[in-house]
Amino acid sequence: MSEAAEEFHFSPRANRASEINWHPWSQEAFDEARHTGRPILLSISAVWCHWCHVMDETTYSHPGVIDIINREYVPVRVDNDVRPDINQRYNMGGWPTTAFLTASGDILTGGTYLPPDQMASSLIRVADYYRANQTDIASRVLEARKRAASGVARSVGELEPGLVDTILDAVKSAYDPEYGGFGNAPKFPQADAILLLLEQSVLRSDAELRRMAVNTLEQMTGGGTYDHVEGGFFRYSTTQDWSVPHFEKMLEDHAPLVHALALAGMRNALEKTTGYLDAVLRDPKTGLFAGSQDADEHYYAMDAEERKETPSPYVDRRVYTSWNAALAVAYLEAEKRQVAAKLLDSLFKRAYRRGDGMTHSEGAGGQLGDQVWSLWAAVRAFQHGLGDGWMTVAADLATHIEERYGDSQLGGYFDRAGGDELGRLGERIKPLAENSIVAMALIELDTLLGDPSLPHRER
Known part of the structure; x- marks a missing residue:
């Protein structure tokens, strides 16, 4: 079994995916691709992902596929949750991502789930093309890089006064009056949109905005996307x-949903939801929360008595800093102060170093999120009375973010602080969600610090 197979979580059901000579994302893998003249096969998977498990059990267990990959490729396997920076740059539209790369990490082609026959033909076609067209590929890669560079912003934008109105109008136009939520199938919770409606309903004294948000939450908690057991x-x-869910349960999704339930005053749903999180994902010793629980449509179709006789779906016990911190904020908003306090104490003892910021998870360096x-x-911990020391920590983190992630010329913050720049990791990306969070946090921090000499960095 390869080194990567020993450290990577394959499908919990029978499969032969570990027979592929998987490499971790590393300089060694890229060097091997250059020395052998082989393309890289990049698989981006996730512990909780149903179709990732299916691909392990079918495509990556097919003897012909295993043979072609080991003979013609340098296969690299990446966990989306551990390396969101790689996923940000290489995801082909979902999980699993199946990307064919040059030895320098540029994308040749790719897709998501590929059944065995389609995968085998794609593997042969791409490998043959890669061997026969090195000059043409190099030219195309150069052109693609030039186009990407030309699209990078080179001037500072302006905050328009009507921006919130524009976003709110877009949310309202996407709202589904019959079933709640936004858009058609497939339907995701879109918790950020729900939170916007709830907050703006208060600021504008607009009951209709609140009705949209509450209806969405009631439809979700009353339907198939909620575990009623x-x-x-x-x-x-x-x-x-x-009515028909994909059955993964993600800590990342629950943080804003807990916040939304608290703001909406839906106490019963809030208690049942946090009850699940505390009972299944929370480590009672540390107070830290696991990343996810696997999908299992057979288990979740059972009632409470049947589940007692059945092993529950696998829980990924890896602790991710961004998701735990987001849940701590949500728990504070939900007046679950004691759980939030223990969570934050354990998280910062584990992941924080003064001057160096936060790590992402065990063995994985920190990212902007x-x-x-x-x-x-x-x-939020300082504001909720958990101690003055949190203000010192916040000020230190703000300095770290500014120095290591900030764009001193155009403002904003990059998703990575440098380091590993293999393949497309050298591309500088400013993710909207994380930049929005840091802007809100800096507004509150700078107001609390009350120092007029601080730059208006949140702009």
């Missing part, structure tokens, strides 16, 4: 009416 939300619905959610959690 153990509590908690499934990842999304394949249908417009929330880890820093900004931890910053906001520290600010």
Whole structure:
């Protein structure tokens, strides 16, 4: 079994995916691709992903596919949750991502789930093309890089006064009056849109905005996307009416949904949801929360008595800083102060080093999301009376973010602080969600610090 197979979580059901000579994302893998003249096969998977498991059990267990990959490729396997920066740059539209790369990490082609026959033909076609067209590929790669560089912003934008109105109008126009939520199938919770409606309903004294948000939450908690036995939300619905879910349960999704339930005053749903999180994902010793629980449509179709006789779906016990920090913020908003306090104490003892910010998870360096959610959690901890020391931590994190992630010329913050720049990791990306969080956190922090000499960095 390869080194990567020993450290990577394959499908829990029978499969032969470990017979592929998987490499971790590393300089060694890229060097091997250059020395052998082989393309790289990049598989981006996730512990909780149903179709990733299916691909392990079918495509990556097919003897012919295994043979072609080991003979013609340098296969690299990446966990989306561990390396969101790689996923950001290489995801081909979902999980699993199946990307064919040059030895320098540029994308040749790719897709998501590929059944065995389609995968085998794609592997042969790409390998043959790669061997025979090196000059043409190099030219195409150069052109693609030039186009990407030309699209990078070179001037500072302006904050328009009507921006919130524009976004709110877009949310309202996407709202589904029959089933709640936004758009058609497949339907995701879109918790950020729900939170916007709830917050703006208060600021504008607009009951209709609140009605949209509450109806969405009621439809979700009353439908198939909610686990009515153990509590908690499934990842999304394949249908417009929330009736047929994909059964993964993600900590990342629950943080904003807990916040939304608290703001909406839906106490019963809030208690059932946090009850699931505390009972299944929370480590009672540390107070830290696991990343996810696997999908298992057979288990979740059972009632409470049947589940007692059946092993529950696998829980990925890896702790991710950004998701835990976001949940701490949500728990504080939900007045679950004691759980939030223990969570934050354990998280910062584990992941924080003064001057160096936060790590992402065990063995994985920090990224922007880890820093900004931890910053906001520290600010909220101070505001909720968890101790003056949180203000010191928040100020230190703000300095770290500015120095290591900030764009001193155009403003904003990059998703990575440098380091590994293999393949497309050298591309500088400013993710909208994380930049929005850091802007809100800095507004509150700078207001609390009350120092007029501080730059208006949140702009």
